[in-house]
Amino acid sequence: MKKLLAAIASVTIIAPVFLFSPVAMAQTAQQSKMTTCNKDATGKKGDERKAFMKDCLSNKPAAPAAPMTQQDKMKSCNKDATGKKGDDRKAFMKECLKKDK
Incomplete structure (x- = not known):
């Protein structure tokens, strides 16, 4: 027991x-x-x-995203600014290039 x-x-x-x-x-x-x-x-x-x-x-961690270069930002902002002209485009580009994408 x-x-x-x-x-x-x-x-x-x-x-x-x-x-x-x-x-x-x-x-x-x-x-x-x-x-x-x-x-x-x-x-x-x-x-x-x-x-x-x-x-x-697999246990591989995701690769960290590479920071966007100034050239990449310029390309992206130019594409987004399609159709804007003059002061409107200038203001848009100024703000767009400041952002971290």
């Missing part, structure tokens, strides 16, 4: 520790990642889906 009570007590103490262990948490995070990648892969088939899932499930 004492052995049975000792076994029940040890299971009661060990089970909650295992449930919140890093291994159990990691599986949950991986499962969550798999769910998200599967949702994002909707519509892809064959090799395209395989490559997408491989990329999505």
Whole structure:
């Protein structure tokens, strides 16, 4: 009887520790990642889906966006200013070039 009570007590103490262990948490995070990648892969088939899932499930962090150069800003603002003329265009370009895009 004492052995049975000792076994029940040890299971009661060990089970909650295992449930919140890093291994159990990691599986949950991986499962969550798999769910998200599967949702994002909707519509892809064959090799395209395989490559997408491989990329999505890898632990590579997203590459940080490179800051926009002054030349890139100028191109973007010129494109957005299409149709504006004179002082209106000048004011638009001045404000557009100040912004961080």
